[in-house]
Amino acid sequence: MYYPLSSSLMFFILFSLFYHLPCESSKCESLFQCGNITASFPFWGGDRHKHCGHPLLELRCDQNKSTSLFISDQEFFVLHVDQTSYSLTLARPDLLHSFCSLTFTNTTLPPEIFELSPAYKSVTFYHCYPVLPDLSNYTCPVIGPISVSGNPEDHETCFPNFAANVPTSFVTKEKKLNIANLESVLEKGFEVNMNVIMKACQACSYSNESCGFDENFPFEVKCKPHHSPTGKFLIHHYHFLSIFFDVLDITY
Structure with missing residues (x-):
């Protein structure tokens, strides 16, 4: 003997099915937002899942709404992100204090x-x-x-030493280093671009695929077909839907 399913019960079953449907593409449509920083690919962090960006480009947002990025175990503040030119402005927190109180540590930005x-x-x-x-x-x-040189090979036997990025207009030939100007320059940070990554991703756009990266070093570019949530739903739930609608035919 069959008992008719109420319309409320049918709605609940269908709603539950769709509600738990994973939608991978929507996870990558979300933007990272923190203070005045908004970012998408190739970054991840916040509401953006790890597979939505490069494994090393995780953006973090602190309680003061400041964005940071860890590179080679060194924290950098992210002062600006330009998604059009794929560039960003970084500043080392340890260089934002009085220059004479700094600890001389070197950090190398990964050229890849x-x-x-x-x-x-x-x-x-x-x-x-x-x-x-x-x-x-x-x-x-x-x-x-403290001495400064624009040539990294000058006095390389003199330790400790460390490198910092400054505007090309910064003068290193003055007899006396302008320490106030130096501190102001370091506070404003420096600009880098990610052309290496974006050029590698061009092959994916040519084949109408999305750009991703291997999870392990050297994090090579991996082109992936664009995800279709509807197709995934039909593949994983076709059998259940067939049974469900068969039951409806029987009960009604």
């Missing part, structure tokens, strides 16, 4: 992801005694003389 913008250059700072006479220098009250 980032390129330094042509508007910026790398300079090297040295902590040496006695003062290096042929370089611009400044004497800090506690740690002593």
Whole structure:
């Protein structure tokens, strides 16, 4: 003996089926948003799942609505993201304090992801005694003389030293280093672009596929067919739907 299914029960069954339907594409349509930073591919973080971007480009949002990115175990503040030119402005938190209180640590940006913008250059700072006479220098009250050079091979035997990115207009030939100007420059950060990644993704767009990355190093580009939630629904639930509507035919 069959008992007719009420319309409310049928609605509940169908709603439950659709409600739990995973929609991979919608997860990647979400944007990362934090303060004044909005970002999409190739980044992930926040509401964007890891498979929606490059494994190393996770954006994080702190309680102060500041965006950060960890590169080679070094934290960088993300000051600006330009999704049109695929560039971003980064600043090292440890370089935002008084220059004379800094700890000299080096960080290398992975060349397979980032390129330094042509508007910026790398300079090297040295902590040496006695003062290096042929370089611009400044004497800090506690740690002593600091010298700077635009040539990383200058005085490479003088330790500790570290490199920082500054605008190409930054002068390294002055006899006395303008420490106030240096601190202002470091606070504004530097610009990098992600042309390496985006050029690698062009092959996917040519084949009308979406661009993804291997989860393991060296995180090579992997083209994937565009996901169709409706198709996935039909594949996984066709059998159930057939039985469900057969029951409706019997009961009615």
